Amino acid sequence: MKIDFAKLQDQYQLYKTEIDEAIHVVLDKSNYIMGEEVSQLEESLQEFTGAKHAITCSSGTDALLLAMMALDIKPGDEVITTPFTFIATAETIAFLGATPVFVDIDEKTYNINPDLIEAKITSKTKAIIPVSLYGQPADMQKIQDIANKHNLKVIIDGAQSFGSTFNNMTDSVWGDISTTSFFPAKPLGCFGDGGAVFTDNEEIAEKIKSLRVHGQSKRYHHKYIGMGGRLDTIQATILNVKLKYYKKDLALRQEVASKYTKALSGKDLILPFVAKNVTSAWAQYSVRVKNRDNIQSSLKENGIPTAVHYPMPLHLQECFEYLGYKKGDFPISEIVSEEIMSLPMNPYLTDEEIKYISNRL
Template sequence: MKIDFANLKKAHLEHKAEVEEAVLRICRNANYIMGDEVESLEQELAEFTNSKYAITCSSGSSALLLALMALDLKAGDEVITTPFTFIATAEMIALLGIKPVFVDISLEDYNLDCDLVKNAITPKTKAILAVSLYGQPPNIEKLEQICKKENLKLIIDGAQSFGSEFHQKKDSSLGTIATTSFFPAKPLGCYGDGGAVFTQEESLAKKIASLRLHGQKVRYIHQYIGIGGRLDAIQAAILRIKLRSFAQDIARRNQVAKTYDKYLRGSNVILPKVLEGRKSVFAQYTIRTQKREALQEKLKQNGIPSAIHYPLGLHLQECFANLGYKKGDFPNTELASAEVLSLPMNPYLSESEIKTIAQVILDKGE
């Protein structure tokens, strides 16, 4: 039995006829950038998330960059964020000369510990950039309360969580601005790079749309310094097709997670927990174990892929050495980095495959 981690081939087969017809249609029309497909996708994304505005872009990283630029954050400003995430979260902050200020995570959901955020706020703090890690939103209500009291902006990095919910509201519809990624392995993935930015504010939406196109106001007339961050029509067409059945994919991912829970209950590994009032899209099914290296090797020997999301906190990455953080500053991040292990997660995992994975984990030496 060969178990696939993300199973992108099966995802393609599920939509094969529609996708291949759409790609051929776009090639024949030779309308590759922006256009009707992108406009239609943006309307459908806004409708799905209950956001007033959805602006597509070239990647999840571009989405974060556009969000920060739209809020007029400048060099010397500070943005509070998590050290336990993919580097793009803090990388886009630093790219603009803004200072990332890290706050440790909660081990319950691996997201920002909201109770620690207040202590990191200074007169230079302009925003909080919170990540919905592994597909589950942080405590957005608490973060919004902090932002309102301290006059800060809230950006939700939903690169892993498109379709997730906090108190029955899509996380893309919350915060000042929310972002997501459509990287192929994401819950809603395209066939290359892609992303989107969401907001309820018209002025921000217009600015983001302009920044995405080199700050252009009308053709060749530029209001802002922007980026080339457009989504191509082929990716938009693929996303439109996959979005139609995405609610079913979310349900299947949650069923896969429940099946993992059933077979791994009683093991020595720590299982992921979805907190009250939240709905996860399970971008990853990530366990924790003190014997990660041995377990990962055992899984490999049995033909089962796994991944570590993430092996080193951002505060200890060489590229952020100038921030002056040291080992021990964020104990929960460092503990998670040493113990987390992501198991295969996709909507197509069968119960027998999950049972096989669980049996390897439950075997002695876990």
């Protein structure tokens, strides 16, 4: 048996007729940038999440950048985040000249440990960026309470968690700003790069709308230093189709995760933990194993692809050497990075495939 990690082709075939028709509508109109399908998607995203404002953009990375630009994060500022995440979380902080300040993760959820945040707050701290890793939000109530106490902003990196919930609310409505990614392999993915920014603050929303079109207030009049951060119309129209079926896809992801957990219980693995007041979007089904390289090789020989999200914490990356961190500074992140392994995860994994994978672990 040969297993597809994400089954993107399966999903396309499922919705092919609608997607192809929607794309051809855009092609016939030839309105490729900021066509009406973009505003239609933003309205649908607002309805889906409950956020007052959804602003689409060119990628999940640009969503983070727009969020920080809207909050005037600048050189000399400090932003607290996790070292166990994709580089974009901290890369965008550094890109603006601010300093990423890392806090170790919770050993169960792999998200930032809120109990360690306050010790890292200084007079330069401007914001906290929790990451909803593998699809599960961090403890947003604790983080929000800390932010309120110290007058800090909260930006959620929800690149992997669109549709997840914390205390029965989507993580798109927590924090001052929440972001997500529509990269093809994400739970809700387009056919290229794409992202979105969510906020209930109208002033922030209007600023982000301006920032994504080079800071324009009107054509060729620029209020801010901005960027070219628009979502193209073809990606928007694809997402319009897929969003209609997203609740069903999320439910299928939950089913696949439950079947994995049942099939793998009792094995010499650490299985994913999801807090009781949280639902995960299950971007990944990640287990911890000893002798990861050997296990990955064995699974590969049996036609089972795996991935490692992520093999090296950010504080040990060469590009962040200037921050002065060293091995041992964030021990939980380091241990998890050596043991974590993601199994094939998508809404279309069959019972036979789950059994096949489980029997070889």
